[in-house]
């Protein structure tokens with residue numbers, strides 16, 4: 001089995017705000033999320049959310065399916081003509097569970113599903129985004145740990161900005177509604193890491209389109225994006241693939257010596273997967 005490792009540096013081009021839920025520690029209305037040392041934190045889940053929505057947006061261009069908010073129900077039909085199981089009604093979910101139980105017990109009635117394993121059959125009921133990033137039916141095949149703050153880039157000072165309440169309907173400022181929020185100043189850097197297993201060419205095309213979009217600096221992380229906050233660039237993104245059936249690779253993996261992996265520039269690594277999907281599409 002091949003394990004894939006991804007790394008790079010997240011370089012913030014503007015200040016950012018990832019809010020702390022319900023904190024009363026700071027004398028500010030909207031504090032940023034910090035760790036016990038008061039260093040600003042980016043949860044891996046925030047990053048995963050951004051990467052997933054970015055991949056969902058690119059799915060159609062790549063000829064792949066996603067059930068996310070960017071797609072109308074009609075556009076997200078799978079190869080079998082059905083919708084992704086994540087969007088099923090409770091009745092449809094019950095039917096799918098029954099079918100999966102039958103497959104598990106060797107009582108499959110569908111010719112295509114006889115003798116197949118449950119996971120293979122389940123995959124056919126999920127869109128490409130759910131197969132890669134996870135769904136209520138199975139875990140994600142790619143993990144994003146919390147990015148680590150590069151301490152030399154951190155000025156050890158959070159800043160504060162004022163905001164005014166905006167009426168959602170008129171878009172105008174509401175008199176007397178003022179609040180302040182904390183920001184992490186521009187220039188701070190984090191190390192980016194991710195690892196995935198059992199990724200096929202569709203997974204790599206989806207993931208590649210998201211990581212390359214991060215690398216070109218057009219994405220933002222965190223809140224208050226409309227105020228220009230959270231712009232970042234993924235610098236020097238690289239990919240390594242490790243064959244766990246190869247003794248030497250397996251030993252490198254176990255010893256955790258990631259710097260000894262064969263790292264390849266993300267652009268070069270992902271190009272054949274992304275261009276391959278586009279070529280498949282133009283062939284019809």
Ligand SMILES: [Zn+2]
Nearest residue numbers: 067084127130
């Ligand atoms: Zn889905």
